[in-house]
Amino acid sequence: MPAEPDENTDYLSFVDYAVDRSTRELPEVDPVAMRLVLTLHRVTSALVYDLESSVHRPRGWSWPGFRVLFVLWLAGPMEGKRIAELAGMSRAAVSALVKTLERDGMVTRRQDEQDRRVFSFELTGTGREAILGAYAAHNEREQAWVSALSRPERTILIGLLEKLAAGSASAEAKRRT
CATH class of the missing domain: 1.10.10.10 (Winged helix-like DNA-binding domain superfamily/Winged helix DNA-binding domain)
Structure with missing residues (x-):
């Protein structure tokens, strides 16, 4: 596993890297719970960013x-x-x-x-x-x-x-x- 995410890793795909890296550092981490919450949070953040930047910010x-x-x-x-x-x-x-x-x-x-x-x-x-x-x-x-x-x-x-x-x-x- 690389020490840092590679150049193809983006905001959403960072979840894979984060789950892999954190479970290596802390074996007691539940990777399924982590993946679910991190993915839910990141998708929600991306969705809100999209709505805000494409719909709401243009309206002030x-x-x-x-x-x-x-x-x-x-x-x-x-x-x-x-x-x-x-x-x-x-x-x-x-x-x-x-x-x-x-x-x-x-x-x-x-x-x-x-x-x-x-x-x-x-x-x-x-x-x-x-x-x-x-x-x-x-x-x-x-x-x-x-x-x-x-x-x-x-x-x-x-x-x-x-x-x-x-x-x-x-x-x-x-x-x-």
Whole structure:
């Protein structure tokens, strides 16, 4: 085995090298678990990078900005804390993002009448039009990614990912705040 990855090793194929090298260094490593998690992470990262660079950055958005707009589009007006829960982000990140989205005319902020410290956010008409156009392009890229799988394979993969997400190890990860 080479000490370093060769010139043909790329971001995704590095998984093979990493599993081989780590199991030689640490024989107790479970290579199947490592391969599954590393591959899942790297494919997800590549997919997100593709969506962000081909769909969202050209519109002046970041991936997190898209996630906030997506949640507001589908779930409607809500407090920043709830946006953070549904977008899988911290409240601080959402707070910073909605300031930018508000500045850009995509989101409006409304102060709660009972508790003046609480704000809810909602899409503006401009924000709604922007997310509708962006999501159409986003879904085209999603279709391109999943076209490598047959319809039955897609259904099986969805079931397996949902089973993984429902597993006991994921319980802590679900409590993101």
